[in-house]
């Protein structure tokens with residue numbers, strides 16, 4: 001298999017080192033591609049190209065930038081099935097979800113094609129009769145973006161679309177598990193006609209590429225989605241040159257079901273929030289709090305729902321829950337299950353790796369439900385990133401607010417109740433950047449996406465994302 005290449009300064013190029021990397025389907029452990037695998041030297045070339053291109057791209061009119069983003073929107077939409085197939089093959093996501101992800105990415109390109117035109121400035125009345133105050137917004141410069149494998153197309157779109165709309169140029173490093181969907185997206189970027197150097201793709205050793213992003217003073221902003229551990233490393237490195245950062249990091253979402261909730265709707269919402277992408281989303285439920293009076297009926301309904309769920313290769317059209325992304329992801333999930341069992345947890349459903357028949361060569365774990373949870377367990381404190389849910393009973397609203405907020409994370413939280421006043425109280429009390437009230441899948445292109453506490457800094461989505469790629473300049477005119 002020929003190695004697919006990186007896209008630097010409008011050219012498809014191999015890594016300086018000549019190194020390559022195999023891409024594996026986590027459903028079968030079969031090789032699905034080979035890619036050039038570079039390092040900081042390739043990143044430096046891409047940064048130079050982006051720096052050069054910034055001179056003209058930042059001066060292009062908003063309408064011009066918008067035109068390229070529209071082209072890309074159309075191309076991504078038309079390529080939906082192909083891109084979705086690549087996502088499923090390299091990270092195991094069920095096809096139905098992968099198609100939704102691609103449409104979400106297309107939607108981002110359309111949204112920011114429009115948003116490019118709305119970078120308004122303002123004038124402010126001066127206190128002095130001989131002065132005038134003007135405020136304008138300008139692109140921050142070259143953006144280095146690092147993305148994870150769980151939304152290998154949409155995470156890229158959510159970063160590069162607002163960056164390009166704002167007038168920044170970009171160097172992207174996608175996750176090494178999912179370079180093929182990034183490469184396909186860049187083939188579409190090339191077809192969309194962006195000038196050379198405006199958007200660049202570097203695939204390679206994360207530490208080396210990351211180091212170049214942090215050290216190279218031509219990079220003015222680092223936009224990252226991934227683990228809190230790596231986010232902190234990048235923030236420390238970025239501090240040296242006071243680079244701008246936006247960080248979408250880990251989560252540990254509480255999902256709260258009150259006794260007055262519609263339990264069927266709550267279980268369906270939970271299924272979406274917990275088992276979509278096999279539990280590998282930063283907004284995934286990690287703790288399920290159920291009012292003690294509905295604990296048994298809720299648990300039964302959830303187990304019923306899981307019994308009906310189809311686990312399998314993401315490329316099969318009826319698959320609802322795919323494999324985990326790799327051995328490392330699988331080990332972490334199995335470790336959380338074992339740790340809970342060792343500390344007194346009781347497995348109500350699932351709990352094992354699937355190893356027979358069609359699952360023999362993949363990284364599959366059964367959707368799992370655990371009770372008898374204590375706050376010493378890893379699953380109670382750390383991001384599990386897998387299809388496992390611990391259930392914790394609660395007595396009243398004050399208690400569950402305190403429990404839900406007792407976390408270093410603050411990305412997403414979910415509440416199911418039919419009491420309107422409680423809806424408002426909960427939305428206001430939860431220390432989370434995203435709150436789904438009777439909604440297990442709140443993400444939308446135009447809404448702000450990001451976290452409190454150690455879940456991140458800055459917001460993606462809507463006009464909020466534009467702020468992260470713009471500097472504010474005050475111009476004082478003497479008249």
Ligand SMILES: NC(=O)C1=CN([C@@H]2O[C@H](COP(=O)(O)OP(=O)(O)OC[C@H]3O[C@@H](n4cnc5c(N)ncnc54)[C@H](OP(=O)(O)O)[C@@H]3O)[C@@H](O)[C@H]2O)C=CC1
Pocket residue numbers: 146147148149150173174175176177204205206207209210211225226227228230231233248249250251281282329332383384385
């Ligand atoms: N917020 C979210 O959406 C995500 C959260 N996570 C959390 O992180 C855990 C581990 O997953 P993992 O994929 O290892 O997450 P990482 O944070 O390691 O990976 C995310 C991205 O960062 C890159 N990266 C890794 N190390 C460095 C570094 N030192 N400098 C620069 N870039 C780096 C990765 O590259 P490469 O792929 O080459 O290693 C990838 O592109 C998961 O179990 C989950 O808890 C993971 C992914 C997404």
Ligand SMILES: O=C(O)CCCC(=O)O
Pocket residue numbers: 104150151280281282283284441442443
């Ligand atoms: O949690 C994430 O990592 C992204 C969520 C995107 C979505 O909800 O579609």
